[in-house]
Amino acid sequence: MKVSLFIPCTVDLMMPEIGVAVYRILSHLDTRPVYHSGQTCCGQPLYNAGYRDQAKRAARHFIKVFGDDEYIVSPSGSCVSTVKQHYAELLADEPSWCDRARNISKRMYELSQFIVDVLGITDVGASFEGKVTYHESCHIFRALGISEQPRKLIASVRGAELVELGNATACCGFGGEFSTGFPEISEAMVKAKAVNFINTGADVLLLNEPGCLLNISGYLHRNHPQKRSMHLATFLAENTREFSHA
Amino acid sequence: MHNRVDKFKETARAEMKNELSQAFLLMLSLGAPIMRQIGMSSFPDPAAAEAYGRAIRTESIERLPELLEEFKKNAQAKGAKVIWARDSAEAKASVLDIAKKRGINYITKGKSMVTEEIGLNEHLISNGVDVFETDLGEVITQMLSRAPFHIVGPALNVPPEEISAVFLKRGVIKQPTVNPVELGKAVREYMREKFRYLDMGIVGVNMAVAETGTIINVENEGNIRMNKSSPRTLVAIMSIEKVVPTMADALHMVRILSRNCTGQKLTGYVSMDTGPKKSDEMDGPEELFIIIVDNGRSEIYRDIKVREILKCIRCGACLNACPIYAKIGGYPYGFSYSGPMGQILNPMLLGIEHTSDLFRACTLCGACKKICPAGIDHPSIILEYRARQIKDRKHQTLSARFENNLATCSSLAMSSSMLWNLAVKTVRPLFNSLAEDGYIRDMPFGAKGWFSCRNLRAMPDKTFHEIWKKLNLPNPDDVRKKETL
Ligand code: SF4
Numbered sequence: 001m002k003v004s005l006f007i008p009c010t011v012d013l014m015m016p017e018i019g020v021a022v023y024r025i026l027s028h029l030d031t032r033p034v035y036h037s038g039q040t041c042c043g044q045p046l047y048n049a050g051y052r053d054q055a056k057r058a059a060r061h062f063i064k065v066f067g068d069d070e071y072i073v074s075p076s077g078s079c080v081s082t083v084k085q086h087y088a089e090l091l092a093d094e095p096s097w098c099d100r101a102r103n104i105s106k107r108m109y110e111l112s113q114f115i116v117d118v119l120g121i122t123d124v125g126a127s128f129e130g131k132v133t134y135h136e137s138c139h140i141f142r143a144l145g146i147s148e149q150p151r152k153l154i155a156s157v158r159g160a161e162l163v164e165l166g167n168a169t170a171c172c173g174f175g176g177e178f179s180t181g182f183p184e185i186s187e188a189m190v191k192a193k194a195v196n197f198i199n200t201g202a203d204v205l206l207l208n209e210p211g212c213l214l215n216i217s218g219y220l221h222r223n224h225p226q227k228r229s230m231h232l233a234t235f236l237a238e239n240t241r242e243f244s245h246a
Numbered sequence: 247m248h249n250r251v252d253k254f255k256e257t258a259r260a261e262m263k264n265e266l267s268q269a270f271l272l273m274l275s276l277g278a279p280i281m282r283q284i285g286m287s288s289f290p291d292p293a294a295a296e297a298y299g300r301a302i303r304t305e306s307i308e309r310l311p312e313l314l315e316e317f318k319k320n321a322q323a324k325g326a327k328v329i330w331a332r333d334s335a336e337a338k339a340s341v342l343d344i345a346k347k348r349g350i351n352y353i354t355k356g357k358s359m360v361t362e363e364i365g366l367n368e369h370l371i372s373n374g375v376d377v378f379e380t381d382l383g384e385v386i387t388q389m390l391s392r393a394p395f396h397i398v399g400p401a402l403n404v405p406p407e408e409i410s411a412v413f414l415k416r417g418v419i420k421q422p423t424v425n426p427v428e429l430g431k432a433v434r435e436y437m438r439e440k441f442r443y444l445d446m447g448i449v450g451v452n453m454a455v456a457e458t459g460t461i462i463n464v465e466n467e468g469n470i471r472m473n474k475s476s477p478r479t480l481v482a483i484m485s486i487e488k489v490v491p492t493m494a495d496a497l498h499m500v501r502i503l504s505r506n507c508t509g510q511k512l513t514g515y516v517s518m519d520t521g522p523k524k525s526d527e528m529d530g531p532e533e534l535f536i537i538i539v540d541n542g543r544s545e546i547y548r549d550i551k552v553r554e555i556l557k558c559i560r561c562g563a564c565l566n567a568c569p570i571y572a573k574i575g576g577y578p579y580g581f582s583y584s585g586p587m588g589q590i591l592n593p594m595l596l597g598i599e600h601t602s603d604l605f606r607a608c609t610l611c612g613a614c615k616k617i618c619p620a621g622i623d624h625p626s627i628i629l630e631y632r633a634r635q636i637k638d639r640k641h642q643t644l645s646a647r648f649e650n651n652l653a654t655c656s657s658l659a660m661s662s663s664m665l666w667n668l669a670v671k672t673v674r675p676l677f678n679s680l681a682e683d684g685y686i687r688d689m690p691f692g693a694k695g696w697f698s699c700r701n702l703r704a705m706p707d708k709t710f711h712e713i714w715k716k717l718n719l720p721n722p723d724d725v726r727k728k729e730t731l
Contacts, residue, residue: 011710012709013670014702014706014713015703015706016704016706016713018708019710019713020710024303035714037714038661038662038668040659040660040662040663041666043657046653046657046660048610048629048635049632049636049653050629050633050635050636050637051636051653052633052636052637053649053657057657057658057660057661058657058660060661061660061661061662066364103255105271110368127721135497138612138613142613142616159558162324164391169613170613171569171609171611173609174609175608177606177611177618177695178606178609180694180695181606181607181700182258182606182607183608183695183696184262185262185570185573185574186261186695186699187698187699188262188572189569189609190699190700191699192563206422214703215700217703218701218703219699221700221701222699223699243726246513
């Protein structure tokens with residue numbers, strides 16, 4: 001099965017190891033990941049800040065690049081949500097683009113959702129000795145309604161104990177320009193997230209939203225350098241040694 | 247009317263340092279959603295009840311003009327006098343006129359957001375008519391001359407010590423006390439005297455039933471009922487969106503409102519008035535005025551992208567769910583309406599150009615949309631305001647022009663991977679020159695706020711684009727052999 005990767009700009013520029021991990025997991029699961037090197041960014045930062053004309057340009061580019069790929073998979077819920085839930089409205093005054101946006105929205109998948117719901121796999125063969133906890137990112141949990149899928153993937157990791165994060169569905173306070181426009185409020189939010197994480201006693205905080213990861217890991221690096229947070233894809237890939245599928 | 251919406255950031259900073267506010271907000275944000283959850287789960291089928299409520303609100307707003315006419319006709323047929331007020335000035339003038347014509351020198355009031363919005367108290371007082379709020383929370387905020395902290399509980403955050411002090415000063419109590427029961431009882435007695443000789447009372451309206459011309463109020467203190475039944479003249483003030491089609495709809499919305507507001511199945515008191523006292527009745531006002539206030543709402547109704555704002559039933563659930571409200575409370579929003587419902591309503595009432603902080607102070611987390619019993623999509627409306635603001639101001643100031651050009655440049659890079667990769671190659675060394683041990687800890691320009699509490703990783707040597715290109719191996723089997731990935 002051919003799977004088209006959408007690697008968000010945050011991952012491309014700041015955390016390419018997540019993209020590599022996605023590639024490794026999907027290959028390991030017997031799919032054939034392809035990557036269109038024409039891709040860039042879905043335009044979410046522009047759209048959220050109110051620059052609609054500019055966001056449209058990014059959206060049209062995205063639609064062109066991904067053409068009629070059957071499965072477009074991304075390790076970011078907010079990017080998937082942008083394409084799936086906002087492109088059609090954004091392009092509403094350009095009917096032919098709007099149709100294409102509607103069409104592409106049906107072929108967009110968040111990574112954990114794709115693995116569990118489409119491939120029907122919950123155990124990727126990873127093992128990890130220790131406690132982990134999971135942050136329910138806003139766009140994954142509320143916008144896309146995805147929560148069970150990543151939890152199933154984590155629960156299938158041999159040796160890993162999933163402990164519940166207090167107030168797991170609360171926003172971590174990034175919100176793009178929000179974090180720079182209202183730094184004190186954003187800080188209070190990410191701090192609360194970090195405190196809840198520390199209170200679990202877990203070794204690693206897992207999440208599957210690159211934006212939240214930049215925020216939380218940046219906060220931890222400054223304030224609690226011994227605490228680790230990771231993208232679920234990186235976690236699964238790093239802890240799966242057996243890549244010849246059994 | 248408190249309007250300090252331009253002081254959002256300052257007030258937010260101050261509130262975040264206020265330990266009392268913080269302790270209270272923590273309690274509220276943890277407790278209120280649980281109460282609501284318990285309340286909603288007492289419906290035999292909570293999801294169906296919620297969907298029905300949302301459908302009622304959608305129908306009410308889609309049929310708004312027609313329902314208002316129907317309500318007016320039926321209320322008049324029952325003897326009420328219905329007055330339309332296009333804006334706050336007309337609404338205030340009508341109330342003052344009613345009071346003056348009857349030689350009234352004081353009135354009592356039940357809790358009402360729309361009278362806060364139009365600044366009714368200030369207007370009456372400055373024209374020689376004394377106003378006594380009768381809702382415990384409103385009494386406190388009025389005596390302290392503060393804005394409401396929460397749309398449901400305006401003085402929820404005020405500690406008993408402060409209440410005792412101001413009550414003492416105003417002669418409500420003779421001895422200081424921090425016992426909430428004693429404080430409540432003292433206010434009751436103080437208010438009883440006002441009700442005893444009352445000529446005119448003012449109340450808000452929770453629901454106006456088109457089919458019957460009835461106005462409905464829900465409350466937990468009983469003061470609204472006193473306001474409605476004690477005076478000779480009763481004035482009910484409602485904004486246009488309070489109307490619902492039928493009594494059955496209204497009763498369902500009362501059940502929804504109670505549960506979302508306080509987690510109760512039903513509030514302590516629900517009162518319904520259809521016209522003034524009839525000749526064979528003993529209690530009730532001799533005359534009933536219903537003032538229907540527009541104050542910018544027709545504009546919202548006509549604006550199809552934001553019309554759904556009018557579905558709001560003022561339950562306050564979105565405030566309790568909002569992670570930002572949970573950190574800053576109600577004061578920073580600077581107006582009668584706070585939290586997500588304020589963030590979507592205030593820009594239409596006060597102007598988008600004056601309320602930027604309201605629709606920018608949002609992470610688009612969607613907690614409000616998820617909890618809203620009226621089915622409002624707050625994040626979409628917030629995004630709409632942002633887009634309108636950018637559109638309106640993009641040519642105006644130098645910095646707006648600069649930002650707009652910057653956005654255009656990024657969008658150009660986003661629409662060509664060649665430009666994108668070129669931009670990366672140019673920016674990376676500059677960006678990384680700020681790093682030490684692989685992390686950036688501050689920045690002399692741009693996204694400074696990020697670094698107040700966070701570090702940022704330096705950009706890795708290779709982007710995913712570059713890693714992929716180097717491999718040049720889209721076939722997973724080959725990659726596995728090479729073990730480069
Ligand atoms: S917007 Fe929705 S949740 Fe918020 S107060 Fe209004 S009805 Fe309640």
